[in-house]
Structure formats: structure tokens, C-alpha cells
Amino acid sequence: MPLLEIDGKPVETPAGMNLIEAARLLNVEIPHYCYHAGLTVVGSCRMCQVEVEISGRKSIAIACNTKAADGMKITTRSEVVHKLRQSVLEFYLQHHPLDCPICDDAGECDLQNYYMEHGLHDSRMPLAEKKHKHKVMDVGPNIVLDSERCVLCTRCVRFCREITGTGELGVFGHGRDAELLNVPGKILDNDYAGNVVDVCPVGALTDKDFRFKRRVWYMKRTASICTGCSRGCNIFVDWETDRRYKDPQRRIQRLKPRYNRLVNEWWMCDQGRYGYHSVDEANRLLSPKTKSQSNGHALSVDEVITKIAARVESAIEKQGPGSVAVIASASSSNEDLFLLNRLFIDKLKVQNIDVTFGFEAKGKEDELLKKSDLAPNRRGALELQVKPWGGEGQGGDDLIAAAIEGEFEVVIVVRHDLSTAMSEKDFAKLRRNTGYIAYLSSHENGLTEVADDVVPIAMWAEREATYTNFQGRVQKTARPFDPAGLAIPEWEVWKKFGEIAGVELNFSDVRDVFNAIGMHFESFKGINWESVGSGGRMLNGTPEPTYKRIQTSTPLTAY
């Protein structure tokens, strides 16, 4: 364990750690462009130069490629270092177009940030002699390249070679003609292409999806998780709701990956990154719907839930709990499934509940992040025992088949759009054979058209919730803004249902619900809302997975 001194402060680092990481332990930032903790070190930008004194001898070294050693004395701020950085920055700004007003990265650009601190604010480069390169280049379906802004740090090149192993980008030419371009014949179209925008320290690579939508200083940032698949990548939700005149149908501006060593490291897939559009889609269900008489006045959510509860109660009274089926969803959060369990399985003794169905969409699984199971909380549903139906050899598909055959008087559907899940004939048969269909949905679809009562429910960005990913890690989503229209979170539907059905579910908020899970389920015992930190928390009895670098097994050789 080397013990060294950074700016006069002693720090002990793990063996083999470089000076940039060592300085981070003391919250000292050493400016850098080409170094990224997730990529190999190339030491090309020379921005991270610091003064290193070892056994009385002083020298200049790049912090990214210098390992911390015992007895080192590092100076990150001095006249000499300042001068060095100033010279490096002058070199980078030599041919830079300085089009910050139209650059999407302005505000979070390392070139801007470091220049404010170290810059030589009087350019010695005559404007007419600036070298012009390509602007607004279409390098892939989601990415725009402005090679004038590029500082040739090759982070994106290394990302494509080392992490995805696809190698679409490269630097071509020498000296001032050097330029970042597509490798001939390749377009930047892999499942993780959006990450090159995150690794780019300047505004050279920008996201078509976010391009010119908002300035970065308008946005607010909330830590959350992606609910696109069962991995649950840690993300930041960048959102803005004040300036609705810009794009009324867009509350979330973009998603950015958030570092979590054991889940997604620094990355996220494009499917998750651009999946947020469904939150403000035009077909969001904003108000409840009913087929029965509503006396001409606008319907409230409570009224519809009352109708559902009354119908379920009367069916159970007349024909027993066997006449009710719940087609639940593994996309519901732990709290939703817990209340569903308490309400239907514990109290109403309804046994026809399942969460796993053959019709559920399967994603593409790869060795990096993507999981084929697109339901974010299947592990949670398993832990919360929302799967007691049928016993041996039977599953959700048999439940659906039984529903089509008309075995149930009342069918409650959560989230799943059954109209696309089965053939038209079967769907019509299901509708005909079932006395009453209640539906909880976030979007308008084929089933909202024909269901008897429909309750609008909030989506992941509109509510707080916890999800259990495939590893058994409980992670939290945040609530940056309120639900669209009259939508309410799913757990509130069950709470109100319980109040009407005479089942005591006295929870004031979602945190209460989550904290109560531990009282009923061993794997959640002792886990409360606060103890689920920003990086999530493993279920009881489930060990932390061993760390494995998220990287393709066939990386291209170091650049």
C-alpha cells in the first residue's frame, strides 16, 4: 500500500493505482482528456501533467500513466503546472472553432471548464489561419460528429475497440490534419453507441436525440435506475419541465449512465438510453375509462377503483375466489407486487395470479449489459411469491388459456396489452367469455378499448419505487416529476382497493410499503428505504456478484 503526498496531504492508495485516481481519493481533480477509468491508458492528451518529487528529485509526469509509489510527493497546482496546462490548452484551442453557442456540450465541456481555470485568454492564432475540418458529420444513426471540436483524445475510439469490440471509429491523418472519422465502410451503429457521447470530453460527438433540445444548465439531474430490462442499469435522469414551450411532449431530456461497479460500470445500452420516450408518448393514458354508466360527470380514479373492488368482491362472494384471475406484471415494482400479494393472495385468497407469460417480449442478450428478460423486477416477483398459480408444469400461459376459455368471471390485467399478446380471435373470445375485465395501464392500447374499467398508472419516472434486478440487487427509482394526467402509482391502486374491500393496508407512502416488506419476507428483512443506497443493496442470502469488467470477450487490440 503506497503512502504518498498529494498537495501536502498524505494519502494511502491501493497498489497499482494511478495518480489521477489517487488524487480523486482526496477530492482533488487533475485535469485530463484522454484518460477514462474504464478504458486503457494512452497518455496522449498531456493535460494531466503534474510535478512529481521522488527521493528529492523533481520531474514532470503525466498523472494517468504514473502509478502511485511510496514516498512520492505530487504537486497538482503550481506555477509550473499551470504554465504546462496553459500551453497544452493553447495547442488544443489552436484550431478549435469556438462555437460554444451552438454546441450542445457547452456547460459540461472539459475544454471550457479547464480553459476558464488555466486558459491563455488571448489567442495567438490568427483567425484566418485556422484549419477547418468536417462539421455535422453523420457517423451513425444516433450520433453526430463535429471533428473541428475534437481534441483527438481517442476515448471514443478506445470505447469502440475495447468495450464493444466493433471498432467503428479511428483517427486518420497526421499533425494538424489528424481527424476523427468512421473507419471506412463502418457506421457507428452498435447497441452501445450512445456511450461515445458520454465519454467525449468535448462537444465533438453529440446525440441526435438530444441535439439542440435544451441547454445543459436548464436541466435538473435525478439519480434513478433504468427499467428497460432485468439488469437495472444505474442512470441519471436529466429532466426539465419549466420550458414546456420548447417541446411540450418531452419532460425527460436524456438519460445518462451512472457509475455502479457491479451493475453497469460507466455504460448503458442504447435501448435503455432512448427508451424514455414512452413516458411522454402521445398515447399515454391520462384519465380513467369505464364502460358502465358514469352519470355524465368526469370520472375520478377513486370511482373506477371502487367499481373494480365492488365487482371483485361480488364475484368472490357469489362464485368464490376461483372466479377471479390476476394477470400481474414483473414490470411492477416490489411495492406494487407486495401489496398485490397481501391483497389478493393473503386476504382475498385469490390463487390465479401469475407474472410470467410466453407472450412477453424477449430482448437481445449480450455479454455486456443487455438481458433478454425485459421485465425489470422478475426476481422481485419471485421473492415476493407472486407466482403461486397452477403448481407443477403450469404457468402463466395456462392461466391465459383458462381465461380465454372463460374460466374466470373477473380478470384483472396489470400493464400487459393482451390485444397484441394473442390472436385476434382469442382476444375476442377472452372478451366474450369474461364477465368483467379491469385493466391498469400507462398507455392506451387495444385492451384499454375493450376493458370494462381502466385505471391510468404512473410510469417509472413519475413515482418512487424499488426494483430487484437479476442479481438480487434492490435498487431505487426517483420521482423527478408528477404523473401525467390523473395517473397514480400502481401500489396506490391496491391500497385504495384494499380500503374499499375492507383490507387494512395502512401505508402513507411508498417508503412505508417498502419498509413493511421485510416483516413478511425473509429476503427483505432488515432492508429499509434508507439502507438501499444509491448503488442498491443485495437481498438477504444473496451474495454480491464477483466483479467482472464489462467488456466484449473479443476486444480489438489496444489503440
Place this chain on the structure above:
Amino acid sequence: MITVRQVREVKLSAWQNTYYPELWRGMFITSKHFFQNFGRFIGRAVGLKVKRPLVTFQYPEERRPIAPRWRGRHRLMLRPDGAPRCVACMMCETACPDKCIYITAGEALDGRIEKYPVAFEIDLLRCCFCGLCVEACPEDAIRMDSGYIDLGGYSRAEFYLDRDYLLKDSALTTHSQFRGELDGVVVTRVDLLAQAKHH
């Protein structure tokens, strides 16, 4: 805690209730100003160094000179090729303390500057004319006009200036003229500046 202060109604005496004393007092003040001003005109005419008399301007036919430093309604500048100078960088929108500038950016695919304002709206009724937008602009695209003061209109909508309105060369047109409500009065900026200098 709210403190309540009771204010007693002023009771007028019978003499005060006739209103004669107040009537005469008012007449006296009005006449005083009239004769004072009249005296100043006469004094100036005979060359005495008395205070400047008050003048009534027959607005809108006759206009008061405006100080050269006066800055009023906004306008957007054009490039020599006719495109707006504005690149929709949102600096003015960010700097605006009244949040009265609403810009929507778009992507130009015609080989010019790639970012341009699809919509650029200013709600003049919220504007406090502080000029921070002009100061913030890195492209010198937004300016505030000097030379005229009349910002009149019959509805709120008339004060909601859109991009095309702001892009018109508004230096020589007054607000009401642009709306086609007041014809026949053309006061150029040069005239106004000359007038201002003269005074």
C-alpha cells in the same frame, strides 16, 4: 401576529361640508401653476434666466425628443445573406430576469450555421427593458431600439413579439405603424437623434 390599527373616520364640520374652502384652494393651485409657467415664457422671451417652462406635446402628431441612450423594444439582426444572426444559443433566454424570451432551436440543413431559432418570442408585457439579453448575446443578434417610445396596443397579443416581427428592420418604424394603426407620421431615427442633440 396581526396587529390591527383602527383608523377613525374624519368627520367634517358644517363649514367644511360646503366644500368652498377646498374648491378655492384647488383653483388657487391650478392658477398658480398657470401664471408661474406663463411668467417663465415671458421671462425667457425677454432674455431672463428663469426656469424652463413646461410644454405640452401634441402626441402623437408631435413627438417629444428622446434621449440618445434610450433603449426600447427589441429587434433581431440579420446577416448580410439575410439569415438571422441568432443561433438560438439561449444566452438571452438564460440571462433574462423576467423569463420573457422563449426560443425554440432547430437544426438548419442548408449548410449555414447548423443551429437557428425556429421560434423566437418576446413577451413585452413581462419585459423590464433591462438590456441583459443584449449584453448576453455572443452574436450581437439582439438589440434594443432607440428613437421611439410608443409601445401601444389594443390587446395583449400585440405585445407578444414573434421572430418575424423582431427580424423586420424595425429601426425606422414605430410600433403602432407596424401594426398599421397610425399612418402618416414618419419620424426617422436620424431626425430623432438630431432633435435630441438640439435640445
